[in-house]
Amino acid sequence: MLWWDSCPVELCELGRKSMLIGPNAPISFESKYRASHMAHVYDFYKPDLASEYPVVDGKLSQTCYLMALDSCYRQYCAKYEKLVGEQFSISDADYCVFHSPYNKLVQKSFARLYFNDFMRNCSSVDNDAKEKLQPFANLTSEESYQSRDLEKGSQQLAKHLYDIKVQPSTLLPKQIGNMYTASLYAALASVIYNKHASLSGQRIVMFSYGSGLTSTMFSFKLNEGQHPFSLTNIASVLDVTAKLESRHVTSPEKFIDTLKLMEHRYGAKDFETSKDISLLPPGTFYLTKVDSMYRRFYEKKTDGIVDGKIKCSNGIANGH
Amino acid sequence: MLWWDSCPVELCELGRKSMLIGPNAPISFESKYRASHMAHVYDFYKPDLASEYPVVDGKLSQTCYLMALDSCYRQYCAKYEKLVGEQFSISDADYCVFHSPYNKLVQKSFARLYFNDFMRNCSSVDNDAKEKLQPFANLTSEESYQSRDLEKGSQQLAKHLYDIKVQPSTLLPKQIGNMYTASLYAALASVIYNKHASLSGQRIVMFSYGSGLTSTMFSFKLNEGQHPFSLTNIASVLDVTAKLESRHVTSPEKFIDTLKLMEHRYGAKDFETSKDISLLPPGTFYLTKVDSMYRRFYEKKTDGIVDGKIKCSNGIANGH
Known part of the structure; x- marks a missing residue:
């Protein structure tokens, strides 16, 4: 294994x-x-x-x-x-x-x-x-x-x-x-x-x-x-x-809460994720919900688009 | 997926x-x-x-x-x-x-x-x-x-x-x-x-x-x-x-019991498997137990060995 x-x-x-x-x-x-x-x-x-x-x-x-x-x-x-x-x-x-x-x-x-x-x-x-x-x-x-x-x-x-x-x-x-x-x-x-x-x-x-x-x-x-x-x-x-x-500093409490949330949602269905995407760099794909059939839905953060080009905090459109 | x-x-x-x-x-x-x-x-x-x-x-x-x-x-x-x-x-x-x-x-x-x-x-x-x-x-x-x-x-x-x-x-x-x-x-x-x-x-x-x-x-x-x-x-x-x-005929009841056992044991730990290996062809490796740490243990069915060679029902030592 x-x-x-x-x-x-x-x-x-x-x-x-x-x-x-x-x-x-x-x-x-x-x-x-x-x-x-x-x-x-x-x-x-x-x-x-x-x-x-x-x-x-x-x-x-x-x-x-x-x-x-x-x-x-x-x-x-x-x-x-x-x-x-x-x-x-x-x-x-x-x-x-x-x-x-x-x-x-x-x-x-x-x-x-x-x-x-x-x-x-x-x-x-x-x-x-x-x-x-x-x-x-x-x-x-x-x-x-x-x-x-x-x-x-x-x-x-x-x-x-x-x-x-x-x-x-x-x-x-x-x-x-x-x-x-x-x-x-x-x-x-x-x-x-x-x-x-x-x-x-x-x-x-x-x-x-x-x-x-x-x-x-x-x-x-x-x-x-x-x-x-x-x-x-x-x-x-x-x-x-x-x-x-460019990393974000998070309090230990918030970090532990995030881990708890991940643990709870691991393999789970029928939930929506947080609406707060402020910490994600532009261009990031993120999970929005998992439906009752476990189907996963994603969005791409599109703000920060200037003249058709994605502008990231680190200058690279990494697309993940 | x-x-x-x-x-x-x-x-x-x-x-x-x-x-x-x-x-x-x-x-x-x-x-x-x-x-x-x-x-x-x-x-x-x-x-x-x-x-x-x-x-x-x-x-x-x-x-x-x-x-x-x-x-x-x-x-x-x-x-x-x-x-x-x-x-x-x-x-x-x-x-x-x-x-x-x-x-x-x-x-x-x-x-x-x-x-x-x-x-x-x-x-x-x-x-x-x-x-x-x-x-x-x-x-x-x-x-x-x-x-x-x-x-x-x-x-x-x-x-x-x-x-x-x-x-x-x-x-x-x-x-x-x-x-x-x-x-x-x-x-x-x-x-x-x-x-x-x-x-x-x-x-x-x-x-x-x-x-x-x-x-x-x-x-x-x-x-x-x-x-x-x-x-x-x-x-x-x-x-x-x-x-x-050479397939074995099994009653529907026994087949359903076997599926139930598999379902119950899927991902499980701390169990021993049945001692009845009569239906396995010689040379077969089979699971004997999964311990409390989920570690898996196997044996190989060795009967049917004649003059150091494994004799299978279909004439092939397939080793699985």
Whole structure:
């Protein structure tokens, strides 16, 4: 049972993505190193179809994520080493971008890659760190996932690399919260937005994860590309800062009321939605009612039309 | 909202399919004529996630099906005529195979193609039939979908062609009932099973339909092919008669009890299934329990193992 994207529209807003695939791209996949891992596990799933909420086994979910990360990284390194003839380590990744349900797990994940490098005796781990990680060298995998000392120690030792290789990807995931499927691409967008001027020739390693579970590590190389498909233009269109600033501040009470309303209406029929659409940007399609046969009706917010063109608060007619 | 395959395992059993796609196939697609039609309609859908059952607007559903059929057939004919330079009519199809929720709709559908041919002045419609259909020539499309007289008349006039071009496809759909997605392929399997010895060089036109709706008309040409991928061998492996005969007869009361049990357990947790697995063929995987976390547990029926090989009632270890 796999868990796909599903989250409140408001929280996902900034996480939506579209991809253009073609030649001479500023982002070129290194498909030959791609590594996947799958397992049948009940870590995070949605068995109760009448409820909006999933069932989560938090501890299992976290261990599954790290096991999948280990497995993908091992395969990715093996493929790289076979094809390139040199050892791969996190030194060869300029940025590491993770599926980001919450930032703490991203920190643990990068530390886990660092621990993998230690176990593989990579030069990315300096002598001081090697000495400090030595006490954990003989743990079984299972023990290593449970060890709080290893978790804390490796995070501290990897901190200087985390700040360089991971921190730039955490802007949107931290600001928006869990976007499920979109979180990996929101993290990538954060790197491009933050670092576009210096990305040419660099490698980004991506780690995707879907509970249930299926997981892939893949990478790409970046180059500036040509307008309009250049990194500079992508960063400019992303316009992350302005979009984050255009968010509406809501009181916790109102937010909770909204969640309650969604929970109540999940799978329901025979209701009309609120008439207050003042917070929606022009061009937005919105649900007006669900009738007694569960048929759904939508309108499009049309105000803000100037000379036949839709004018949005962020300057883009996004049409969702 | 599209409706995909979902039906009781027992009823679908014979409808399962797998496809092997490769060169020198006995069934070769005529992709260039393929025609599709989509529309946003609430004809048959599943909005109540807590219920096993869909919501059906029967009258709308039937009209949508016929409208999609008209639209696909018009496009299919236009493509054929553009590429081949000759008019297409049902005379050019040796068999017409329809998505088959129930046989009455299949009869109506073929009659509808015949009426289309009449409106397009095709030679597939003889002079006597042309005269009898003339009173319906000026109906609007909407009127033509509602006219009981047209429906009855065109079915009678198309009857002799229906018996030749459609009847051979109705064996499994009639014997098994609605298989949803699988129904189109069960109908195709019926033609191959019934007519494999005379199919070489012939054309089968297929009409697929999924509520919501999306629909495609496509065709292929047949040739005997080489063992093991020959029509003769496919018909032999299908072994339809023996499979139909190996079904178990159940009293209506027991059947209703089984449906009630399924309805009660749909989306439920914390139950164990019946210990009676005597009706399952060896090699079958079956659900034994769903625990309090909704986790599902399966066993495989292993009796009937002889010398390490699974022996099934129909001679095939199908592993489902």
